[in-house]
Every structure is written in C-alpha cells, then in structure tokens.
Amino acid sequence: MTSQLRPDLxxxxxxxxxxxxxxxxxxxxxxxxxxxxxxxxxxxxGVEIDSDNIVRCTAGGVSAIQSDLEVGLAGFGDGSFDHxxxxxxxxxxxxxxxxxxxMLRVGREAIVTFPNFGYWENRWQILRGRMPVSDTIPFQWYxxxxxxxxxxxxxxxxxxxNKVRIIExxxxxxxxxxxxxxxxxxxxxFYRVTADE
Amino acid sequence: xxNTLQSVGIVAAQDAAFDLPLExxxxxxxxxxxxRYETYGELNRDRSNAILICHALSGHHHVAGRxxxxxxxxxxxxxxxxxxxxxxxxxxxxxxxNNLGGCHGSTGPSSIRPDTDQPWGSSFPMMTVTDWVHxxxxxxxxxxxxxxxxxxxxxxxxxxxxQWSISYPARVAxxxxxxxxxxxxxxxIAFNDVARQAILTDPDFHGGDFYxxxxxxxxxxxxxxxxxxxTYLSDDGMGAKFGRLLRSGAYQYGFDVEFExxxxxxxxxxxxxxxxxANTYLLMTKALDYFDPAHDCGGDLRAxxxxxxxHFMVASFTSDWRFSxxxxxxxxxxxxxxxKKVAYAEIESSHGHDAFLMTDTPYVNLMRGYLDxxxxxxxx
Numbered sequence: 001m002t003s004q005l006r007p008d009l010x011x012x013x014x015x016x017x018x019x020x021x022x023x024x025x026x027x028x029x030x031x032x033x034x035x036x037x038x039x040x041x042x043x044x045x046g047v048e049i050d051s052d053n054i055v056r057c058t059a060g061g062v063s064a065i066q067s068d069l070e071v072g073l074a075g076f077g078d079g080s081f082d083h084x085x086x087x088x089x090x091x092x093x094x095x096x097x098x099x100x101x102x103m104l105r106v107g108r109e110a111i112v113t114f115p116n117f118g119y120w121e122n123r124w125q126i127l128r129g130r131m132p133v134s135d136t137i138p139f140q141w142y143x144x145x146x147x148x149x150x151x152x153x154x155x156x157x158x159x160x161x162n163k164v165r166i167i168e169x170x171x172x173x174x175x176x177x178x179x180x181x182x183x184x185x186x187x188x189x190f191y192r193v194t195a196d197e
Numbered sequence: 198x199x200n201t202l203q204s205v206g207i208v209a210a211q212d213a214a215f216d217l218p219l220e221x222x223x224x225x226x227x228x229x230x231x232x233r234y235e236t237y238g239e240l241n242r243d244r245s246n247a248i249l250i251c252h253a254l255s256g257h258h259h260v261a262g263r264x265x266x267x268x269x270x271x272x273x274x275x276x277x278x279x280x281x282x283x284x285x286x287x288x289x290x291x292x293x294x295n296n297l298g299g300c301h302g303s304t305g306p307s308s309i310r311p312d313t314d315q316p317w318g319s320s321f322p323m324m325t326v327t328d329w330v331h332x333x334x335x336x337x338x339x340x341x342x343x344x345x346x347x348x349x350x351x352x353x354x355x356x357x358x359x360q361w362s363i364s365y366p367a368r369v370a371x372x373x374x375x376x377x378x379x380x381x382x383x384x385x386i387a388f389n390d391v392a393r394q395a396i397l398t399d400p401d402f403h404g405g406d407f408y409x410x411x412x413x414x415x416x417x418x419x420x421x422x423x424x425x426x427x428t429y430l431s432d433d434g435m436g437a438k439f440g441r442l443l444r445s446g447a448y449q450y451g452f453d454v455e456f457e458x459x460x461x462x463x464x465x466x467x468x469x470x471x472x473x474x475a476n477t478y479l480l481m482t483k484a485l486d487y488f489d490p491a492h493d494c495g496g497d498l499r500a501x502x503x504x505x506x507x508h509f510m511v512a513s514f515t516s517d518w519r520f521s522x523x524x525x526x527x528x529x530x531x532x533x534x535x536x537k538k539v540a541y542a543e544i545e546s547s548h549g550h551d552a553f554l555m556t557d558t559p560y561v562n563l564m565r566g567y568l569d570x571x572x573x574x575x576x577x
Contacts, residue, residue, distance in 0.1 A: 021536065043536050051542060051559040058510065058540040059566035065529060065541040075530040 005035050007175040008188055012085055012111050015168075015192055016040060020082035023107060025069055025099070026089040029053055030062030037062070047073075070095050073102045081107040088136075088188075090114050092145040101162060104195040109167070113190045116171065118151035118183040135174075136187045152183045159193055167192040203279045204271060205237040205286050208262035210302060213339050219297075219332060222487075225322035229311070232336050233302030234258045234294040237278065238286035240341070246575055247290045247342045249333065250274065251350030251357035254425070254481045255473060257301035260293035261286070276556050283564035288572040289346060297332050298324040298480040306476030307408065317476075319405030324480050326353070326488045330360045334368070346571055347371040348507075351553030352520060353481065356488045359528065362507040363490055369507040371571055373564075376517055376553040378524035379498050379531070380489035385519065388428055389482040392421035396475045405476050414475045419466035421478060426465050431516035431549035498531035508538040510567045512560065514552035515545050540567060 005013060009032045016022055018040045024033050027046025030053075036042040046064040048054055057064030067075070070093065084107035086099065091114050093099055103110040115136035116122075122132035131141040139146065150158075152171070159166055171178045171186030178186040210233050219227040235258050240247060250260045252273070261278040263271050278284040278291055295303040298321065306321040337345070348358040348369050355377025362372040381389070396402055399417030403410050427435075435458065442457040454460045494500035509532055513525035522543045532539040544560045546552040552560070 045533055045539075051544065051563075054540070054542045055559070055562045055566040058542075058563060059570050061570055063533075063538050063540055065533070065539070066543045067541075075526055075533070077530075077534055080534060 005031065008113060008172065011170060011190055012087060012113065015111055016042060016083050022083045022085065023076065023081045024085045026087065027057065027064055030057035030060050030064060032085065033062045034060050069093060069099060072098065073106050076106040078105055079108065083107060083109050083111060085111045087113045088115060091148050091150065093148065096148045097158065100158065100164065104164060109192060109194045111192055113188060114150065116151055116183065116186050116189045117149040119187045120184050152189055155191065164193050164195060167194055203281050204275065205262040205279050207266065208235055208237065208264065210235050210258060212302065213336055215335055221322050221328045222325040223323045227322065230297060230304035232294055232332060234292060234336060235260065237261055237291045238289050240290040244341055244343065246288065246346050247292060248284060248347045248349060249345050250291060250293045251348065251354035252296065253352040253354045256354065257299060258293040258295040274554065277564060283561055283568055285572065292340065294333055294336055296329045298477055300474030300477040305474065306480065307474045316408040318408055321476060324484050326356050326360045326484055327364060329357055330364050334365055344368050344370060346575060347373055349373040351375040352377055352550065353485055360490060362505045363501060366504045366506040371510065372507040373510045374528060375512045376514055376520050376550055378520045379491060379528050381486055386486050388424065389486055392424050393479055393482055395420035396479060402475060415470040418470040418473060418475045418478060422469040423462045423466040426462055428519045429550040431518065431547055433516060434547045434549050437547065498527065499534045502531050502535050502537065505537055511539060511541045512563060513543050514548065515543060516547050517550045517552060519550040
C-alpha cells in the first residue's frame, strides 16, 4: 500500500518525525496512518466516529479507536504522543477550543489543518450574496457539518489566547504552496503548534 | 436458516486426556483431566492458521455446525464461524474447547473423581481464567499449534483471550476481546453473588454433592439464570421485544405467569436448569469475579499488558450495561499507553450484552474486516 497520499496529507506526513508516536483525530479510512506506518515506522493510532471507517482502518492494519472527539481525549494520557493530527475537522467541532487544549495535553506537537474561510473564492461568493460552496467547502449552508468557520488570523488569535506557539504555517491552494497574501489566495491552512515555550 | 448454506456441516467432538498434573491458582493440583474440544477447517502446513474460540459462562466446545442433520440448533457461534463467514473455516483451523470445570465433557464437578469413583461435586477445585489458559495451552501443544493466529472470545471468553496474550505473549498473534472487561465491577460481582446464593441456598444443592442424592438444585439454577438473563439484555431491547404484553390479554390478579417477559424468563430458566450443572455455574461466576490481570501489578493494567505481543481487536456494544463500553475502553487505553496495536469499535446495538452472539451488521463487518486481514497476512 505504498500508494500516493493526497497532497494535503503528504504535507502533514512530511512534518511527522520517523519512529514517533502519532495520534490522528478523525482519521477517516486511515490513509495517513497507513502511509506513516509503512514509510516512517511510526506507532500510530486513529480516532474515528464512523463505524465503516473503523472497519476500513482495521482491514488496513491501522489501529483505530471508535470515539467521539467532542467528548475529549479522556482515554489518552498526558504527553503520550509526539504528534497529534486534526485534519480538516476543527471547523466541524462544537468544542473547538477544548480540542485544541486536549491535543496539546496529550501530544507534544499538534498539526491542525482547516479550510480557510478567507479564501478569495469564498469572499467572492459572499459578495455575490451566497454562502460559499467550493472544493474545500463542498456543502450547502443548510446541510453542512462545518459550524465554526475561521480564517488564518482567527486561528492564530485563538492560539495566542491560549499561549499556544505556532512553529510553522503552510498555506496551499489546489496542491500549490501560497506565499503571497495567503489569507486571500490560500484555500487550505496547515499549522504546527505546541504548548512548549 | 440460510446459514445452513455456509455451515461447517456435521461435526463431532473429541476428547484429549492429560495426565500431567495441572497446578491451579487456588493452590490445588488437578492430577489428570480431560478436555473436550471440536475443530473445523484444516490446519495449514506451517500450523499458523489456528483460531481458538474461548467460551463464556454457559458456553462450551460446540461452537459451530451440528452433530446430526436434524439437530434443531447449531453450535453457539455458528453465525460467526463457517465457510465464508467472518471466522472463515475455509481459511482458518478453528478450535472450540470446553473449559475445565465445565459440564459439557471436560473434567468438572459432575465428572467422576478417579480416586473415589464418585462425582467431584464440592471437592472440585476453584478455577481461574489463568488456569483455563494454561490448560488450553496444553491442548494447543497436543494439536501442534505453537502460535494461534487469533484467540477470540466474548464476555468471560474475552477475558481468556486477554489472559492468553499476557500468559503466552509469543503464542498469540491476535487477540479479539469482545464485550469484555479487564476485571469485574462491584455491581457485576454483586449480580454473580445473588446468582450463587440462589444455588447455594437451594435445599436440593446439598453443599454441592447433590449427585449422590439423585436430585438437582433446579430452583436455584433457574433463578440464577433468570437474573443473569435480565443483565444480558438491555432495557430498550427487552421493552421492544416484550413491553408490557400480557399472555391472556387481561390482568389475572395472581402470581402465575401474566406478562410475556415472565414467561420468557421462566422458560429460559427452566431450559437452563435441566441441562446445566449448578457447580459449574458457581465455578464460572467465581472465575469471572477473580479475573484481574492488573492485580499483581498494583492495579496497573498497562504494566500487566507490558509483555503483550498480540495485536488486539476490542469491541463493545452501546446497550451492554453488564460489560459496558467504558470497561472495554479501559483495556484499549492500557494497550495504547503501552504502544500495542489495537482496533476498538463501539458497536451500535440494542441487544445488550448478548449482542456479542448476534449479527448486527457493523459487528459482522468489523470481525470480517479484521480477520480477513489476518488471513491475508498468513497467506503473504
């Protein structure tokens, strides 16, 4: 299964150190963890709420734990992971601030990615009088799991409020890195953060 | 049932006699004993495809198939075991065994004690999950199985799978622990003790030596089973199945059977008390109570699981309050803390504790997905 990872997952994978302990929150079918186990020799666990995805992970040899992230990470000990990943999920969570703090309780370093609401296509659709629907936000307003939209600055303010240090930020659009006006031209944001000084 | 299409077909039990004394946790020594077991499928050339099925409180070695074509019911886990089923007998060599202390052919309280020519009765030693695992390991030796592809069990059977992975780390590739717990709660022990008291206080029990009196402590066993049965079902499940249905449609203002649930429980109790040994029931519930692998590690389950090499699949059921998901998560957390491989599913079901014997789709899919990977890895 040395298959190609989706570009956004590949970027996350590049941030994971070899032979580390990784917890992937909302791990889906286990694609990232499967790749990391095979290529970076990590000890990986996924947390996933959907039972079909649990079966997919299980069949693929990925350790997946069926649990609802909204109830927190009670079963995981303090500092028990090197990396914790929350990929394109934070905008769909009710307990947004709590999960960020929980991640940094359980892990040394957290990787958080989310669709950037400040992306120009979103702004354009709003200007035209409609809620945005796009590749990274493929839902109608009345039928969306996403309830906590943010832009780069919003997430960074949340980090500052909780004394969370941003180690690295990458912004992408359609698989390409965006360096100029990222909050306008970037559709996906990637953050490496830590609670360490 | 359509299951006959995928049945292992007609099966027969076998006996294995052991004359190497078995030292038990309670300090007693069983000088010699017999284990009754069944096997389905074929052991492959490198003897790597064997799966051990551990049974729960009232289970036994007859796990799949039928003894005669016209037999009404197949083995107790026939829904899960057979050609093309999740525990696929086309790919795995499956072993079911009746535990020591049982009443289905393995040496137990109702067996004849060689030195007295009388049934063991009250003199049969207390058994623990660890004792069972050691006795099963000798059966594995006899069958030429150095390492199980998987040890699988629900409830008390799951405890055996867990203990196997601790006692014989190198001999278990995968442990499937379903609707189980790392130790019983006070509430669970309390239920077990009420069940035991029902048996122990039955005048026909005769201190466990009722065989000589030609009687059976049916009333006690029946009550024990009725109580147990309530705890195996969920309130919702029972409500959906029986509700307040009356047998005759109107109140009779008496103590005979009126509600359907009463009828059901009494029927289950009667059926059970005719075929199950009261001493075995007592032993099995004590084995449940004593099980606590973390006990010797100061209560630290993670430390107790330190030697484990097996990959785990842990599953619980949302409506199971006898062995609730919280208890399974204790096992999962300890495994994760130790960096062990584990898949955990909390399966939506209204079947309560009994769900481990049912065929809720997510459960069957999980078992199939996990064991399919085990089979593929064997073939690789």
